[in-house]
Amino acid sequence: MENWGPVFVSVLLFVILTPGLLFQVPGKQKCVEFGNFHTSGASIIVHSLLYFSLVCVFLLAIKVHLYLGAKEMADWGPVVIAVVLFVLLSPGLLFQLPGRNRVVEFGNMQTSGLSILVHTVIFFGLITIFLIAIGVHIYTG
Template sequence: MSDWGPVFVAVVLFVLLSPGLLIQVPGRNRFIEFGNFQTSGVSILVHSILYFALICIFLLAVGVHVYIGSWVISWIWLFYGLEFYHERARETMVEWAPVLIGVLLLVILSPGLLFQLPGNSSHVKFGSFKIKGKTIVVHTLIFFAVYAILILAVGVHIYTG
């Protein structure tokens, strides 16, 4: 069984922390703006730092794991000292690939920074720093596909410790 926990956490954080969708820190006119559908380089940097902190908490400190069985989705939260349904005991080495790939994809796929699919007036727009609802959906699907392929199918691993 594959561990879908990192994919689930990364995609949810991507949607929640996409600058301009729900919240933008710093905003264009205020420190915090809600739902303005615009972004900037500084806000992408701030949101990337928040993403890094939250994904480290969920994947490394708490250890969120989701195993999808034949008909049942089982949620397993691994705290230090408590282990439920884990194939092997925790090692001293830390897996950084889900964290680093998630942060890198957040920066690359932040709508409006490098590109926007679909754009406002064309199919692809580059560096517009404006987003819309369809753009978030398309970029989230791309994020999910690339992240799942790299973490689950290819099995990229970066260990420290």
């Protein structure tokens, strides 16, 4: 039986920490702005660092996932895959699907509820492929 803990933690944090949905740090006008559906390179960096920190806490410190070996080892695979996908799929950084004026817009630093939903579905699909179907693991210690 596969471990779905890292997938669900990663997807939930993707939604919560997508810049512009609940909050954006730094905002365009203030240090923190709430629900403005905007993003920027700086806010994606800050949100990615928050995402990395929280994924490490949940997957490595709290150990939301199970270890099936005789020796308990830290598995960095889910952390690395989740953080890379978070950055690449942050709506508005590389692309926004759907865009405001076209089906796909590139580098517009904008987002919307619908594009966050679409990007979340893509994120869920890709992280499931990498962690469950392929089983990417990076063990340390």
